[in-house]
Amino acid sequence: MDVELAKPFVKAAMDVLGTMAFITPRAGRPFVKKNSIAIGDVTGLVGLTGEGNKRGSVSISFQKNCAIAMVKNMLGDDIQDIVQDVKDAVGEITNMISGQARAGLAEKGLVLQGSTPTVIMGDNHSITHIAKSPIMAIPFETDAGGFTIEFCFE
Amino acid sequence: MGMLDGFRDKDFLEQITLLNDIAGRRDLAALPALRELFDRPTGDTSVDYMVVGALNAVLGEHEGEAVRGLASESTAYRTLCIRVAGEYAFESAAGRLTEMAETETDTDRLIEILAALSKIRPEDGAAVFRCFLGHEDSMLAALAMEMSGVYGDQQAVPFLKAAVEATDAALTYDQCDITTWKAIDALAAMGTPETVGFLAANVHHMNPTARRLITDALVRLGEAALPFLEPHYLKGDVDQRILACNIAGFIGSRKGADALVRAFDAGAFTDPNSRYAAFEALGRIGTLKGLVCLVDGLSEDDELILMAVVTGLERHAAPGVLKTILETLAKGDKKSWRIARAIIASRALRLFQDLYKDAAVGDMLMDCLRASQDQEVLDAFAGRLGEIATDRARADAASLPRAKAATRRALAADDSKSMLAMYRSILTDLGFEPLLAANGQEAYALVEAGEFVDVVITDMNMPIMDGMELAGKLRGTLGYEDVPILMVTTESEGSQREMAVKVGVTGFITKPFKPDALKDKVLELVGGAPA
Numbered sequence: 311m312d313v314e315l316a317k318p319f320v321k322a323a324m325d326v327l328g329t330m331a332f333i334t335p336r337a338g339r340p341f342v343k344k345n346s347i348a349i350g351d352v353t354g355l356v357g358l359t360g361e362g363n364k365r366g367s368v369s370i371s372f373q374k375n376c377a378i379a380m381v382k383n384m385l386g387d388d389i390q391d392i393v394q395d396v397k398d399a400v401g402e403i404t405n406m407i408s409g410q411a412r413a414g415l416a417e418k419g420l421v422l423q424g425s426t427p428t429v430i431m432g433d434n435h436s437i438t439h440i441a442k443s444p445i446m447a448i449p450f451e452t453d454a455g456g457f458t459i460e461f462c463f464e
Numbered sequence: 465m466g467m468l469d470g471f472r473d474k475d476f477l478e479q480i481t482l483l484n485d486i487a488g489r490r491d492l493a494a495l496p497a498l499r500e501l502f503d504r505p506t507g508d509t510s511v512d513y514m515v516v517g518a519l520n521a522v523l524g525e526h527e528g529e530a531v532r533g534l535a536s537e538s539t540a541y542r543t544l545c546i547r548v549a550g551e552y553a554f555e556s557a558a559g560r561l562t563e564m565a566e567t568e569t570d571t572d573r574l575i576e577i578l579a580a581l582s583k584i585r586p587e588d589g590a591a592v593f594r595c596f597l598g599h600e601d602s603m604l605a606a607l608a609m610e611m612s613g614v615y616g617d618q619q620a621v622p623f624l625k626a627a628v629e630a631t632d633a634a635l636t637y638d639q640c641d642i643t644t645w646k647a648i649d650a651l652a653a654m655g656t657p658e659t660v661g662f663l664a665a666n667v668h669h670m671n672p673t674a675r676r677l678i679t680d681a682l683v684r685l686g687e688a689a690l691p692f693l694e695p696h697y698l699k700g701d702v703d704q705r706i707l708a709c710n711i712a713g714f715i716g717s718r719k720g721a722d723a724l725v726r727a728f729d730a731g732a733f734t735d736p737n738s739r740y741a742a743f744e745a746l747g748r749i750g751t752l753k754g755l756v757c758l759v760d761g762l763s764e765d766d767e768l769i770l771m772a773v774v775t776g777l778e779r780h781a782a783p784g785v786l787k788t789i790l791e792t793l794a795k796g797d798k799k800s801w802r803i804a805r806a807i808i809a810s811r812a813l814r815l816f817q818d819l820y821k822d823a824a825v826g827d828m829l830m831d832c833l834r835a836s837q838d839q840e841v842l843d844a845f846a847g848r849l850g851e852i853a854t855d856r857a858r859a860d861a862a863s864l865p866r867a868k869a870a871t872r873r874a875l876a877a878d879d880s881k882s883m884l885a886m887y888r889s890i891l892t893d894l895g896f897e898p899l900l901a902a903n904g905q906e907a908y909a910l911v912e913a914g915e916f917v918d919v920v921i922t923d924m925n926m927p928i929m930d931g932m933e934l935a936g937k938l939r940g941t942l943g944y945e946d947v948p949i950l951m952v953t954t955e956s957e958g959s960q961r962e963m964a965v966k967v968g969v970t971g972f973i974t975k976p977f978k979p980d981a982l983k984d985k986v987l988e989l990v991g992g993a994p995a
Binding site: 345419 | 509513516517519520540543544546547548551572575576579602603604606607639640641642644645673676677904905908909912927928929933937
């Protein structure tokens, strides 16, 4: 089981959102799901590959209000086009989280390559994870709404 | 070590070349210098990562050093050594790692240690993982459970059972604890009569995701699971019987058919829904005894069950069976016509081709075909008639009407192919263009792709995404806030109706239903027949 992969992503999410978006997330109980419908309104998704055919993907799905709060905290009053700004912000945040998590893993000697994040928007969209295994999800609550991190590894 | 002298003063290219070289040669002599660079990084992240990589490679080649590193005072170095010990499965590290697991209190550290032990898999490792089965951190507990399955640790079984039986009111029906997930897999991995029997007894778990995980685990176990499923044909409640039949069908082993037939003979499947499931399972498996049972099933007067029977016969039709079907149809009574309609609706082209040889029966089948409003069905049979290529066949093909153009559209979701064929038939009769899906997720994918329908029919229980979840997603989707949603349930699922209404379901119909009853219900929901 890839718990050792999940923990660094959780830690990175909490760090990045705290420092870049001034959001303090509270982690909830992890659960497993089998469908690929996102639990949020906008999702950042990265594919990961490692040595020995290790493949998987990690996604971060934000509820609308959480995404908007994040953008407001990052851009202040300088919001031109809310839809585009949310897309950009989610992409940036996902990239930072992926980078920081992979750095943490690299320090321990586990090297994973990460793809450029894809951002998917739209109420009730689907996330297509790379592997067909069950998906482990961790829900987070913040004062401005929730987000969920999902892991799917072969 | 000489080669790394003055490293910090070298330029970038020289540095990475050196490190690459060391990583390739895995020279132990480089270790002290590498350690120094690890403890005091250069500050250039690319170089520092390569230092770690080189250190990893050297330690990987020298087990003794890696194990020695477990006692280091530097947390970062210790962590690196823990990971390396796991990656290279250093058995001599197991003792020290086990000691560390016993004294460590930080959860993140524990995860590193146990992850490494899980890769080393020392022979006596079961005991250390056992301590963490009830840990409050669910990821740690889940890892411990997974390992108890690997070790076949009997002492873990009560914890695993408890994890499967635990239901959390806070979690919704589409989520399941990761400990429940890993416990299910571990119990399946152990494969003892006690553990497999337990899983079989819990197929109708309250949580749909857990139900799916248990089903998948039992299907993976295959034949070995059959002896534990079979008692549930006779003594389970209806839902357990249905699920047990489904699993036997998915496993597909011939041994499964005998037990199903015996259960049929013993009167196990009197309820129409379990009867349907049993016929469907026999249809998936095959075997001569199963076919005989299916042929008996041609006497069913329930249209839905008949569809499952015909679908099964279509898959496995053998000459002896075909002869019996022909004789039954040749009688030309109400039963014969029911069967003929089922053959057309379930697109049983092989059966059709054989039965068509008889002129009278062929005419009967053509009459049923001509009544179809489903252009796909008409085309499929026209194609088969073309292949038969006799004058009579060509004339019959030419006599087929074109279906009237559909004026409305409907979406139907059900994990049973026979049910979907039934829905096609009913909906096309009513003038709807049918869109079909095998589960909620497939159905929702059609909606996401921009398809719009006038009515949605959905089964309650489906894999991957069930009817409740589908209804909820639809109500939150632009354009689908008010589309009528008809949910098909078994009698026992009636208790979940309240939840279904809250989620946005408009109407219900209990299965088994007569096709006319479904037609009336659909028309009622869409406001009558088209003008």
